[in-house]
Amino acid sequence: MQSKTMMKTNCPRCEGPIPNEAHHGQYPGALSRTDNETEICSSCGHDEAWEQMAGVLRPREKWDAWLQWQQLYIDNNSELQDWVTDLKIKEMKEEPPDGEDEG
Numbered sequence: 001m002q003s004k005t006m007m008k009t010n011c012p013r014c015e016g017p018i019p020n021e022a023h024h025g026q027y028p029g030a031l032s033r034t035d036n037e038t039e040i041c042s043s044c045g046h047d048e049a050w051e052q053m054a055g056v057l058r059p060r061e062k063w064d065a066w067l068q069w070q071q072l073y074i075d076n077n078s079e080l081q082d083w084v085t086d087l088k089i090k091e092m093k094e095e096p097p098d099g100e101d102e103g
């Protein structure tokens with residue numbers, strides 16, 4: 001029986017152990033730079049640091065694990081599937097915004 005105070009959590013960004021494989025659940029991971037409260041694993045913490053420096057920080061909606069979860073969830077929900085299809089059609093119909101002037 002295990003009764004540790006800390007839960008073994010997995011990174012919502014990559015689904016890896018927090019803070020890392022060797023110390024799973026032994027100490028807290030990094031805080032996501034997207035909201036400063038979501039706990040992510042050390043390696044994602046590094047990733048985000050670089051992404052932020054490069055100005056390409058991925059929002060939660062673009063995290064791999066999140067996208068996979070969405071996919072799973074949607075696959076099991078026909079109502080949601082219709083809704084998403086609807087959204088995709090709307091997106092396709094929308095004109096891409098122009099006005100990128102680079103000289």
Ligand SMILES: [Zn+2]
Pocket residue numbers: 011012013014015016040041042043044045
């Ligand atoms: Zn991670």
